[in-house]
Amino acid sequence: MSDIYADIRPFNDNEVKAVLERLAASEELVGALLKQRFPGWPAAVLLALRPLFHWRLRAQLQRLTSVEKFQMWLEPQIEQLLQRSTSVVEVSGLENLDPGKAHVWISNHRDIAMDPTMINYSLHQAGWPTSRIAIGDNLLQNPDVADVMRLNKSFVVKRSIANKRQKLRELQRLSGYIRHSAEQGQSVWIAQREGRAKDNRDKTDTAVLKMLALHGRERNESFAETMQQLNPVPVSIQYEWDPCDQLKAAELVAVAQCGDYSKADDEDVRSILLGLTGQKGRVKVNFGQPLATAQLQDADMMAAAIDQQIAEMAEIWPVHQAALSLLRQQWPQHDWPELADNSDIAAKRQQLLQRLAGNDDVIRRQMLENYAAPLLLPVAP
Template identity: 55%
Template sequence: MPGSHDPYADIRPYFDHEVTPVLQRLLRSKRVMDAVLTHQLGAIPSWQRRLLQPWAQYKLKKELSGLATVEQFQHWLEPHIERLLTSTTTSVEVRGLEQLKPDRAYTWISNHRDIAMDPTFINFALHRAGWPTSRIAIGDNLLADEDVADLMRLNKSFVVKRSVTGRREKLNELSRLSEFIHQSNVQGHGVWIAQREGRAKDNRDLTDTAVLKMLSLYGRQDKTPFSEAVAALNPVPVCIHYEWDPCDVLKARELVAVAEQGEYEKQAQEDIRSIMAGLTGFKGRVFVSFGQPLTSQDLESAELMAAAIDRQILDMTPVTEVQKAAAALLDRNFGAPASDVGELLQQRVANEPESVQRRVWQTYAAPLLSL
């Protein structure tokens, strides 16, 4: 349990004085070293990788040995992120930041498409514009692996304890989370949080009012009204959109299983596989659109706030050829492809059952169907 001197010790991002011991712990992890070597030397045969392993380990340890702050770690990470984005996107288009103030701590409330890449793209957009990067809310279901948890908390992530059971325990954890987000804001740290728990696998971006009510819990003891509590956090909707979703078929299979069988049972390590697919898969054009700060009228209730966020996110969602081709395929009821993009969509699902094919196209077409 967190100590009284540091009530957020088990959920907050790591502080600067913790960076060196955490990095030393990660460097001792065989799994981390194997993953890094596979990423850096993946183009060469595995037997050669094994021969190069001592050299690569020495090189990595030397690179990381001088890092003593979170900012230094993020600067070290920057070229690796740049290479990842260059290899998996054709462009990253950022919109709307010029209407906001870089010296203000905002609470970014975005739609949720990809586990790791959503906050990565938002922080990339902020960093490229010369803004401070934000703290990132991430569910503890993704942090069961200690190495993953260490890496995420080094990179400004904080933990949302979704696995807690019991009504009182859950309320206590949600209140503590709300207090941490409020404290972050007061200290000048922006925060990213998804509009709902879990990804919108059908691409229908609807805000869960429970997330918004959580944000206001920090004011409960002082009986601060909802509108006043959330207004202090400077909430701004953000829309992130991927032209191509590397996890599109995986999501469609899950949605079809739920529709046909009433449930879907995740396999072991499935979240990690989704993270890796999202990181390394091709995304085409990516759009990161920052909206307008919510007005006092928007914040009168959680329901009005959710509707305002949903409206802004839908308005900021770009219309792409992929969406149009998906809508055309649905209208043509598995007829001839509508375009070159339509052929690509058909190729992506060629080996899938008809129900999964339709689900993929419905998901891509969802923003158009919502207009």
């Protein structure tokens, strides 16, 4: 039988061995791993270590014969990553959901790789099956990255297609794959919008929801009937500190001033690595409630329901208050919301000032607005 999803789906168990052999032989991957493992070491030393590292990586990977075993091999790496880059990870809401059901997790989107990592980490820690992950093809230009992501249950969203008719066909196929996953009992994670909310204003794009419904239209289902089969659940992800805060602010300022922003060729990969390894402080993952039938009548109603749950699950932290206090202090002419100052935010204010140092005023203000976003008035749609 033809595998109509072969080029977008995650790798199957029978493909794992060949993919791992490719990765173990990759000079680029081994070089990146050595730099991460031994930061600051001389290039000559890292070069000398390459043969040994190739051998060690090949020895570890050749024992892995399935996607599940690969994820179990990754587990201690994720644990170490979180120990180094977070102060605490809090997860709530799964206790109110049925682990026997497949869900479509629809979350806000703050970090390219950490968001799905935190979803699957939270599920695994609770004894749930991990979910399949929607990831844009713009992030898979590097073949090593593509291999690792598809080994880790990621499937491809083809965003880069320009032809409208071809793009629609790919969206229909993507919608079919997500429905196929649900019917297999496999949960799926997808962000509420294409691209990260760089200004930290979380708003669901109805285009994402309409894509989810495309396959149902082929079955003559209503929008609500299709969504009931997918069992969508909103999820809120919060990071106290954003390792990419300066990069995001600079991009927002460039777009505001010039109308456009051109990414460097390796910018997405650098953002992935920075987001994974940078300090995030407190992290909170809140799983919400399955959306009710009355909230699934059309894309607009569903988007509003997702936005409401994500907003209600989000918490106000001292870093948000500290950012607002600095905005009020440094740009007093602006009509900022009122804030009851207190000693609890003093330390966060100092940390923010350290992160702001060396940046132009316009980027400093954008960074502060991003951190203060939960306390600022919503952006008009």
